[in-house]
Amino acid sequence: MAEDHLQEEDQFQAKVNFRLWRKILAFARPYRALMVTLGVMAAITAMCDVSLPLITGKLIDEIRTKGVQANLLGYGVMYATSIGVLAACICGFIVVAGRITTGVSFDIRDAGFAKLQELPFSFYDRKAVGWLMARLTSDCSLLSRIMGWALLDIVWGTLFLSVTSVTMFCLSWKLALVVLVIVPPLMWVSRFFQVRLLLTSRLLRKANSHTTAGFNEGIVGVRTSKSLVREERNLAEFGELTRKMYGHAVDNALYSALFMPIVLTICSVGMGLALWRGGIDVLGGAITLGTLVMFVQYAANLSGPVQELANALTVIQGAQASAERIQGLLDAEVKIKDSPAVLAAIERQRLNGGGDGLAIDGGIDRVEQIEFRKVTFAYNDGQTVLRDFSLRVEAGRSIALVGPTGGGKTTIVGLLCRFYEPTAGQILINGVDYRERSLRWLQSKLGIVLQQPHLFSGTVRENIRYGRLEASDAEVEAAAKLVNAHEFIAAMKGGYESQVGEGGNRLSTGQKQLVALARAVIARPGIFVMDEATSSVDTQTERAIQAAVESILEGRISFVIAHRLSTIRSADRILVIHGGRIVEDGTHHEMIRRRGRYYDLYTNQFTHERESEVLECAVTAEED
16 A cells, blocks of 8 residues: 555646646635735746846946946946845745745645544545645645745746847847747756656655665564575665665756756857847947847846746646645545435524534434344445344443454444444434434444544543543543542542643553543443453453443443453343354353353353463462
C-alpha cells in the first residue's frame, strides 16, 4: 500500500483540468477582495518594471540633445518613484499573498476535517492514516500557495510581456520583431526544464523515501537478518535502492546546472540581436540611442516573466494530482447519514423547541430492546460476513460474543453502533428501525471500550470528561470510583490533573483501560460495548476491570467481545459466532454441559492458562 501511495504522489497531469480547478478555486471566493488587490499590485509592478527601461532611454536621449541642461532631477524623481512603488508592491505581495495562502489553507483543512467527521468507518478501512494526513498537510499547503503566488506570477508575467511588447512595437516594430524572436525558444526551454526538474525532484524524493525505509528495516530487523544470514542479500537490495537514488540525483543536478546557462544564452542572443539591428537603425537615424538602450534592457528582462509563467503552469499541472485527491476527499460519499425524513423530523422538533435531534420519536430516551432481524452484511469487496443474523436483547441483559477470528463478532458490534449499516435486514431499537432515528440520538446512547483505548493529550480529568463535556468534577471522580480507577489516579503526582501524554503513553495499558471505562460510564450510555477490552492487561488489572464492568452494566444492554473466556462467564447469554452465524447460544453453565464448541474453546484456553501458570511458578521457584 505504501508503494501505491508513493506512485500516486508522483503523478503529473499533462493537461489542465479546468472543471477540477473551478471546484478548488471555490475556496478562494471569500478572499476575492484580497485577490483583486493582489492582481492590481501585480499590474502596477509590471508597469513599474516596464517604465524603468523607458525612463533610462528617455534620459539618455535628453542628455544627448541637451547635455548639462537635461532635466536630471525630474528623471531622478520618476526613477525613484517607480522604485518606491515597486518596493511598496513587493511588501504588499508578502502581506496579501500570505493572507490568501493562510486563509485558503485554513479553509481547505477545516472542510477536510469536517468531512472526515462525517465519513463512515468503511472509508477509513480503505484509506491509510498517512494518506489522509498528506491530504490535509502537503496537498493542502501546495494548493493554498498556488492560490496566492501562482496568481501573482501569472498576472505579473502576462502583463509585463504584453506591455513590453506593445511598448517595443510602438517604438520600432522592426526591432521589436527581432527582439521578440527569442520569446518562443525561451518559453520552450523554460517549460521543458521546469517539467523535468519537477519530475526528477519527485523521483528523487520517492527514491529517498525508499532508501530511508530500507535503513529503517535494516536497523529494526537486524537480529532477524543475522539469524537468517541475509546480510549480503540485504546489502545487494539496498545497493539497488541507492543506485536509483544516485541516478535521479544526477539527473536533477544536470537539469539544474543546464537550465540557467541556456536561458542566459538565449537572452544574450536577444541582446546581441537588439544591438546588431538597433545599432544599424541608430546609425541610419531610424531610432535614437536611448531607444536602443531600452530594447537591450527589455531583451535582458524577458527571461524573468517567461520563467515565472512556465513555472506557474508547471506547478499548477504538478499540483493537479493534489487537487484531485483533495477534491476526492471532499466529494467522498457519506453513506451513513440521516435520511431526509429524519432530517425533516429533526427540523420540526427544532422549530417546536424540542432540542437538537437527540430524539425525534416522542422523546424516547431509554433503550429497552435491540433486535437484529435477518441481518446480512458484506464489506465493499463483496465478502459476506453476516448471513440472516437474528438476535433480540432486552434492557439489563449482557451478551457475550465469542468465536474464531473473522467470524463476525466485531462486525455485529459495528453494525449495532451504526459504524456500518446492514446490506439486508433491519436493526431495530425499541421496535423502530434505527435508520429512522438520528445518528446523534443513537451515538449518544453508546459507551464503547476497545482493546486498545485511545486517550487524547491532556489531563486524566479532561479524558474522562470527554465522554460528557458538561460533567462536573464530582461526576468525573464518581465515574472513576465506579470503575475502580480512582485509587491509581489519586496516587499520581498531579492526581486528576496529571498529563496522560500523547495517546496516553504515560499510563499503563490497564490504567488506560480504566480511564476509558470511566469515560464511557460518564456518558450514561444505554448500550455498552466492550471489544476485547481485557485481552492486553494482566490478571490483576483484568479482575479490576471485570469488577468495574459488572457494577456498570446493571440496567443497560451490553455486548462484550472477549478473548479471555473467563471474563464472560457471568454474561446472561453467550453466543458462539462462526461464519457470520450463531452456532451455539446459552449461558456459561448450559454450554459447558453441552460439551459443544464453547466447551472446546473454554477447556483449551483453561488448559493453556494453567500450563502458563505452572511454568511461571516453576521459573519463580528456580530464581528464588
